[in-house]
Amino acid sequence: MSTVKEAVEVAVPVRTAYNQWTQFAEFPNFMEGVEEVTQIDDTHNHWTTKISGVRREFDTEIVDQLADERIAWRTIGGDTNQRGMVHFQSLDEVHTRVELVMDVESSGPAEKAADMLGMLDRRVKGDMRRFKEFIESRGDESGSWRGRVTPG
Structure with a gap:
């Protein structure tokens, strides 16, 4: 499993x-390779990437969300294994x-090679540079959810 921090x-x-x-x-507006993210409910999202x-x-x-401080997640379905946290x-x-830390387990030979090459x-x-450009050019958020999700 690789850890990425930016x-x-x-x-x-x-x-x-x-x-x-x-x-x-x-997210598709600033995350390369993310085609669609559908929010299922307050704590679940369905991702399509290419x-x-x-x-x-x-x-x-x-799995943990505290307004203006952090959002932590993990994958629960599909063939991708990752977890991460964004801290504000x-x-x-x-x-x-804004700091993003992700633990990602590469699932196939191509992904493992890409990981080894630092891709x-x-x-x-x-993605983080594009988030900066996205939010600064907007100047304001497009919406919000400020609920609390507690671990466990």
Whole structure:
């Protein structure tokens, strides 16, 4: 299992950055290879991705969520095994540090080779850079969900 970690500083308040991240259907706007994310309920999402010509569908479950602080998830279905957390840290009234940490288990030979070549790291770095551009160009979130999900 590989761990990928990337952070960006965004020029929006922590509330805005967090609220936008809760809008999973918007992920294809800044995440390369993500074709669609459908929110099933408050804690479950269905993902469709296409990376290097390989289409995958899987479900995720949010296992911990605290407004303006963190969102943690894990996969629960499909042929992808991952878990991760995005953490939000207010730097001042108009700047936020957004840090993404993911543990990903490559499932096939092509994915294992791509992982060894650092492609996953580069993809996540690009996704975080695009999130920064996306939220800063908007200046405001497209929606929000501020409920609490407690671990366990």
